[in-house]
Amino acid sequence: MPSSSNFTGFPEQSVKFFRSLKRNNNREWFQKNKPVFEAQVMDPAKAFIVAMGEKLQSISPDIIAVPKTNRSIFRIYRDTRFSPDKSPYKTHLGIFFWEGTRSKMECPGFYFHLEPPNLMLGVGLYMFPRTMLEHYRSAVVHPEYGTELAEALKAIAKFPEYTLGGKHYKRVPAGFDSQHPNAELLLHNGLYAGSETSIPEEFYSEKLIDYCFQKYEPLVPLHRWLLRLSNQEFSRS
Numbered sequence: 001m002p003s004s005s006n007f008t009g010f011p012e013q014s015v016k017f018f019r020s021l022k023r024n025n026n027r028e029w030f031q032k033n034k035p036v037f038e039a040q041v042m043d044p045a046k047a048f049i050v051a052m053g054e055k056l057q058s059i060s061p062d063i064i065a066v067p068k069t070n071r072s073i074f075r076i077y078r079d080t081r082f083s084p085d086k087s088p089y090k091t092h093l094g095i096f097f098w099e100g101t102r103s104k105m106e107c108p109g110f111y112f113h114l115e116p117p118n119l120m121l122g123v124g125l126y127m128f129p130r131t132m133l134e135h136y137r138s139a140v141v142h143p144e145y146g147t148e149l150a151e152a153l154k155a156i157a158k159f160p161e162y163t164l165g166g167k168h169y170k171r172v173p174a175g176f177d178s179q180h181p182n183a184e185l186l187l188h189n190g191l192y193a194g195s196e197t198s199i200p201e202e203f204y205s206e207k208l209i210d211y212c213f214q215k216y217e218p219l220v221p222l223h224r225w226l227l228r229l230s231n232q233e234f235s236r237s
Contacts, residue, residue: 007047009205013040015116018091022116025087037076041093045073048112051209053097056110059220060099060227063110071104072096091115099223100230106132108226110216111194119199121212123219124166124192125226132229133189139234140185141176145225150182152221156193159218166190191226193219 017036021029030037046067053065053072066072074094080086092115100107106129113120128136139145156162168189172178176186185191195215202211228234 007044007051007206007209009208010044010048010114010203011040012204014044014093014114015199015203017041018093018114018116021089022091025089025091027088030089042073045093045095048208049073049095049097051206052110052112052212055209055213056097056216059217060097060110060223063097063099064104065097100227102230107230108223110212110223111192112212114199114203117198118196119203120194120196121215122165122192122194123216123223124194125190125230126166126192127190135232135234136188136191136229137173137176137186139229140182141180142234145234146182149185149222149225152225153185153193155221156218161195161197162193162219163195165192165194191222193222 013036017033017040020033024030049065049067049072053063056063056065064072069075072095074090074096076090076093078085078088078090080088092113095112096104096109097111098104098107098109105126108123108125111120111122111124113122140149153164156164166188167184169187172180172183172186177183180186200208200211202208
């Protein structure tokens with residue numbers, strides 16, 4: 001198991017690997033270059049997860065950071081069963097740190113996404129399960145919980161680098177007031193915010209931990225609101 005002291009940044013070869021994979025997205029090429037993937041992508045990713053997980057504990061004490069595939073590291077293999085694109089591999093590295101009592105993808109968390117030439121960092125919950133969606137809508141229009149969410153998003157809006165995501169529906173759902181101050185949020189089936197930039201210099205050194213933390217920190221109020229939602233801490237009254 002890597003220790004936080006092992007993380008010294010991602011090597012340049014990790015970026016080169018995904019650039020090459022995008023041009024050679026086939027099993028033959030991947031099998032030939034799998035040792036590069038393991039050494040230049042997976043090993044530093046595991047060290048990053050340990051170090052970043054420890055850092056995130058200062059703002060999310062119960063954060064879950066597990067340096068394994070299908071835990072904090074998303075699989076590189078694509079599910080092509082229902083997709084017209086039969087490319088077998090993802091051309092990005094996805095890492096997730098989550099917090100809550102539900103299964104991983106039903107919890108809010110901190111997301112890291114490397115897809116050369118860009119790095120995307122985000123916080124939130126990508127898609128609400130159906131039972132949580134109803135709870136979310138009730139919380140959005142609640143005089144206390146809805147106000148808390150609006151204030152969290154207003155604070156995030158002060159940072160022009162962040163964008164809000166998760167809007168899905170075109171109409172306010174039946175039974176809700178389309179004139180409510182938070183009506184726009186009723187169009188969401190997920191809620192997250194983040195920024196995407198070109199890969200920073202910090203990516204190649206231990207400074208990446210502080211870089212990511214500084215990007216995540218303004219989004220913590222959103223994370224905490226979603227954590228309360230996920231943990232069913234909002235009263236329905």
